Amino acid sequence: MQNVLQIVWLVPFFPLIGFLIVGLFRKQLSKTLTAIIGCGMVLLPFLLSIWIFILVKNGGGYVADYFNFISAGSLKVSFALQVDALSALFLLIVTGVSFIIHVYSTTYMKEETKEHYGRFFSYMNLFVFSMILLVMGANFIIMFIGWEGVGLCSYLLIGYWFKNKEYNKAADKAFIFNRIGDLGFLIALFWIISKAGSVSFEDVFSKTSVFSSSDITIITLLLFVGATGKSAQIPLYTWLPDAMAGPTPVSALIHAATMVTAGVYMIARSNALYSLAPVTENIIAIVGLATAILAATIALKQNDIKKVLAYSTVSQLGYMFLALGVGAYSTGVFHVMTHAFFKALLFLAAGSVIHAMGGEQDIRKMGGLKGKMKITYLTFLFGCIAISGIPPFSGFFSKDAILLAAFEHNKILYAIALFGALLTAFYMFRLLFLAFNGSFRGTEEQQHHLHESPAGMTIPLIILAILAFAGGFVGIPEILMKGGDKLTEFLSPVIPVHSVELVSHSTEMMLMVISTVLVLLVIVFAWYRFRKYHSVEEKGIGKFLENKWYVDELYEKVIANPVNRFAAFLNKFIEKSLIDGIVNGVGRLVNYGSRQVRLLQSGQVGNYVLLMVLSMLLIFVIQFFLRK
Amino acid sequence: MPINYYIFLSLALFAIGIVGVLIRRNAIIVFMCIEIMLNAANLLLVAFSKMHHLQQAATQASAGTDGQIFVFFIMVVAAAEVSVGLAIIVMMFRNVHSIDINFLNRLKH
Numbered sequence: 176m177q178n179v180l181q182i183v184w185l186v187p188f189f190p191l192i193g194f195l196i197v198g199l200f201r202k203q204l205s206k207t208l209t210a211i212i213g214c215g216m217v218l219l220p221f222l223l224s225i226w227i228f229i230l231v232k233n234g235g236g237y238v239a240d241y242f243n244f245i246s247a248g249s250l251k252v253s254f255a256l257q258v259d260a261l262s263a264l265f266l267l268i269v270t271g272v273s274f275i276i277h278v279y280s281t282t283y284m285k286e287e288t289k290e291h292y293g294r295f296f297s298y299m300n301l302f303v304f305s306m307i308l309l310v311m312g313a314n315f316i317i318m319f320i321g322w323e324g325v326g327l328c329s330y331l332l333i334g335y336w337f338k339n340k341e342y343n344k345a346a347d348k349a350f351i352f353n354r355i356g357d358l359g360f361l362i363a364l365f366w367i368i369s370k371a372g373s374v375s376f377e378d379v380f381s382k383t384s385v386f387s388s389s390d391i392t393i394i395t396l397l398l399f400v401g402a403t404g405k406s407a408q409i410p411l412y413t414w415l416p417d418a419m420a421g422p423t424p425v426s427a428l429i430h431a432a433t434m435v436t437a438g439v440y441m442i443a444r445s446n447a448l449y450s451l452a453p454v455t456e457n458i459i460a461i462v463g464l465a466t467a468i469l470a471a472t473i474a475l476k477q478n479d480i481k482k483v484l485a486y487s488t489v490s491q492l493g494y495m496f497l498a499l500g501v502g503a504y505s506t507g508v509f510h511v512m513t514h515a516f517f518k519a520l521l522f523l524a525a526g527s528v529i530h531a532m533g534g535e536q537d538i539r540k541m542g543g544l545k546g547k548m549k550i551t552y553l554t555f556l557f558g559c560i561a562i563s564g565i566p567p568f569s570g571f572f573s574k575d576a577i578l579l580a581a582f583e584h585n586k587i588l589y590a591i592a593l594f595g596a597l598l599t600a601f602y603m604f605r606l607l608f609l610a611f612n613g614s615f616r617g618t619e620e621q622q623h624h625l626h627e628s629p630a631g632m633t634i635p636l637i638i639l640a641i642l643a644f645a646g647g648f649v650g651i652p653e654i655l656m657k658g659g660d661k662l663t664e665f666l667s668p669v670i671p672v673h674s675v676e677l678v679s680h681s682t683e684m685m686l687m688v689i690s691t692v693l694v695l696l697v698i699v700f701a702w703y704r705f706r707k708y709h710s711v712e713e714k715g716i717g718k719f720l721e722n723k724w725y726v727d728e729l730y731e732k733v734i735a736n737p738v739n740r741f742a743a744f745l746n747k748f749i750e751k752s753l754i755d756g757i758v759n760g761v762g763r764l765v766n767y768g769s770r771q772v773r774l775l776q777s778g779q780v781g782n783y784v785l786l787m788v789l790s791m792l793l794i795f796v797i798q799f800f801l802r803k
Numbered sequence: 804m805p806i807n808y809y810i811f812l813s814l815a816l817f818a819i820g821i822v823g824v825l826i827r828r829n830a831i832i833v834f835m836c837i838e839i840m841l842n843a844a845n846l847l848l849v850a851f852s853k854m855h856h857l858q859q860a861a862t863q864a865s866a867g868t869d870g871q872i873f874v875f876f877i878m879v880v881a882a883a884e885v886s887v888g889l890a891i892i893v894m895m896f897r898n899v900h901s902i903d904i905n906f907l908n909r910l911k912h
């Protein structure tokens with residue numbers, strides 16, 4: 176088995192090759208060929224991932240060490256890829272969902288010109304490559320390369336329509352926010368190197384005794400700062416909703432399969448460190464929960480179909496972090512998986528809607544799409560049910576596991592998390608009812624244009640709908656089925672299982688019933704509220720939420736403005752006056768000096784001789800005085 | 804004769820040479836003044852050479868002769884210089900019909 180797994184480098188290799196071919200020959204390759212290469216280079220790693228998954232399932236992990244990557248003093252970093260339960264699972268999610276999104280994109284982006292079509296697919300392949308590197312890296316450095324890679328690709332893809340200034344700004348924002356987080360990651364990395372002298376996961380996690388408890392707390396906190404940037408948690412979450420500027424498949428890719436799950440993966444991977452840092456865990460739980468609630472309340476009042484989904488992603492990521500924070504790492508990973516299915520589904524379905532509406536994203540101008548777009552409607556409904564957490568859809572199992580873990584940890588966390596889950600159900604069904612029920616509110620032209628999307632888009636939707644329905648069956652809680660929680664069992668080599676039962680079965684059952692009944696009630700309420708659309712001007716709290724708690728404005732005022740003003744000050748005084756003054760001053764001095772010195776060269780031979788004689792006299796005089 | 808006489812004579816010659824170079828404009832006169840300066844130096848060299856020879860002749864037969872040999876070198880150089888210098892002056896006269904050194908400032912333009 177060891178020898179066989181030496182070829183795991185092929186997994187990141189294929190998307191990289193795809194990126195190069197499609198990117199370099201985008202002017203030569205026809206669209207069909209681009210699509211085939213683009214999708215194929217994601218399909219191949221997916222097939223490999225299945226094979227790896229089966230091998231890993233049958234026993235153990237493997238670290239494939241290829242070559243010495245960095246060697247400085249006593250620090251040796253090798254280019255090594257790791258295959259174990261956690262990375263095998265993430266590989267499946269990343270490559271599988273990405274492949275479906277790639278297939279969907281071939282149809283969604285077909286109106287682009289050949290060149291831009293190629294550019295799109297090359298970025299997408301690079302994105303998948305970076306994400307694979309991130310989850311397969313066997314040390315923090317390789318992980319960091321992938322970590323930066325997804326940041327870069329998100330920038331490229333969010334700014335894909337680079338002629339639009341707003342979109343470029345959104346891309347910049349995503350990149351800058353990610354950089355802020357990356358700084359935390361980087362400092363943590365240096366800290367680990369200085370304490371442990373190694374960056375490989377194997378060394379660091381097996382020798383946690385070299386860290387003092389304050390070291391661990393600081394390292395884990397800094398890593399968490401990195402995770403807040405990449406996984407859009409408070410305070411660095413505002414880039415994610417703006418990332419909607421990219422094409423819809425990109426949103427699906429960023430939100431579901433890649434990028435935002437990186438933070439969750441990193442923390443789950445470092446669980447050996449985190450479980451030693453209770454302070455950090457509490458902070459993560461609180462930040463995660465706060466993000467979940469904040470984003471859910473904002474999503475209540477958004478009118479852009481993609482914005483609602485974006486805030487729901489932020490909110491769901493908050494749940495994942497809540498799970499990580501209360502120590503339920505495998506549950507967090509479970510939610511990553513189910514979320515990848517239903518969020519990719521929701522985004523792609525939203526893309527289908529936007530496609531049919533001719534680019535319109537405002538749900539106030541939709542309505543009644545149910546009749547015209549049956550498949551999209553049904554799949555979107557599946558996604559909504561899954562994210563709301565109604566059994567037996569996938570979201571139920573993962574969300575309920577998180578709620579249970581929160582309940583075991585702290586009852587208040589549970590209550591707030593449950594409230595957030597109800598908000599989730601409410602805003603998702605508001606979205607569903609506003610978009611698909613009632614009567615059409617757009618223009619005549621749009622109504623005429625309405626149509627179900629072609630098979631290239633609906634088939635991925637159907638596959639994802641099935642996954643969103645069935646994806647939760649790998650993690651059925653013990654009380655419903657003996658040995659049903661296969662995922663935790665599968666992950667147990669990486670994430671140790673605590674088999675202590677803190678909650679009795681009857682309580683657990685009761686919690687499930689409570690959350691399900693409440694969610695159903697909320698859905699009925701949402702139906703009652705939104706089956707007919709009334710246009711109302713938002714005021715008070717509604718306006719506050721519609722404007723996203725004015726967080727962007729706050730950042731603008733508190734951080735961006737002072738920085739800009741400071742930059743303007745530097746530009747005006749330091750740059751213009753001081754530095755330019757020095758540079759120009761030197762030039763002016765030389766100019767003036769040379770103009771004066773030039774007068775000496777008069778051309779009069781007599782002058783020269785006189786000067787010569789005088790200077791010789793001077794030398795003699797000096798000589799005379801210096802002699803003694 | 805005491806060495807002082809030679810020194811003062813050569814000093815006077817040298818001063819005449821310098822002043823001549825500084826104040827005269829005729830290229831040939833300037834040239835001659837330069838020669839006077841050279842010869843002032845030669846005179847001094849020969850004088851000192853003779854002085855050293857007289858002082859050390861008892862112990863060393865060739866004492867002080869190197870100064871006189873040096874003078875020959877200077878003469879040779881001076882002869883070469885004269886030929887070049889006169890050639891320059893001739894060329895100058897052909898060009899500007901004058902041997903006033905102030906006309907040489909045309910090289911500047």
